[in-house]
Amino acid sequence: MPRAPLTETEEARTRERLCDAALELYREHGQEAVTFRRLAEALGTSHTRPYRYFEDKDALMAELRLRCFRAFADVIRGSDPGGHDPAARLRSIHAGIMRYVHDHPAEYRLMFSLRQPPLDTYPALLTARRTAFDYLVDVVQQAVDQGRITGDARTIVHVAWGAVHGVLSLHAADQLVHGRTLAQLTTPILYTVLGPLFDDAGAGGAHIRRATG
Incomplete structure (x- = not known):
């Protein structure tokens, strides 16, 4: 039968x-x-x-990336305490992202692999990536709206994410070999890009200034 x-x-x-x-x-x-x-x-x-x-291996790998980006977005949302202090929110989200990359370096490499088709080939994957990024833009926009930093929120996140992503990628590829760890580098990057926000953040800002020195 x-x-x-x-x-x-x-x-x-x-x-x-x-x-x-x-x-x-x-x-x-x-x-x-x-x-x-x-x-x-x-x-x-x-x-x-x-x-x-x-349909083919590209479609399979796109599905894996989609799963990873959805999990990544969940980490960002789950790490956000909410509220009216964007500095506290960003510190908490930053810590969540660090834990994710530390625990899932292979997934992070997969998500941002240079060997993948154009993102518009897989709309669901592109949407998942934008969901994670736009969440960060909304948090930074809160800081802009409060007058704690100035500039375009989307541009600020691009700059911060580009800098942090470089270090995260080096970590995921086991290429941080010059005497500094992931934890020692990403926090100073945030302070460099978002310094005025953390200058107004009390103890949190002091913690980030110590990390740079």
Whole structure:
């Protein structure tokens, strides 16, 4: 008798298992190791099975990045205490991002890999990236609205994120080898870009000034 078609729940679970297996292969062996054949072998299924869920490897990797960016956005939201003090919010979000990158360096490398198709190829992935970034813009906009810093919030976040991302990427690639750690560098970067905000932040600002010296 022919096998009964899978239910939507079963299809979703299979897709999740494929993504879990692909991410594990990526963590252990890098992007070259992620092939549909190896995925099928890991799950004990036919070599053609992954093609039912993903058109090609690019589509699979985009799905993995989407999962990672959604988790990253959850970390940003979950680390935000809210309230009316943008400096306190940014310090807390910063700490959450540091924990994420420390605990998930492979996922961070995957998210920002230079080897990926144009982002507009996968609209859901682009939306997930913008969701995380725009959340930070909203927090900085609060500081601008309060008159604690001046400038365009989106530009400020681009500058801060570009600087922090450089250090995060070096950390994720095990390339911070010149006598400073991730924790020692990212906080001074925030102070450099957002100094006036933290100057007004009491003990928090003092803590960041000590980290630079």
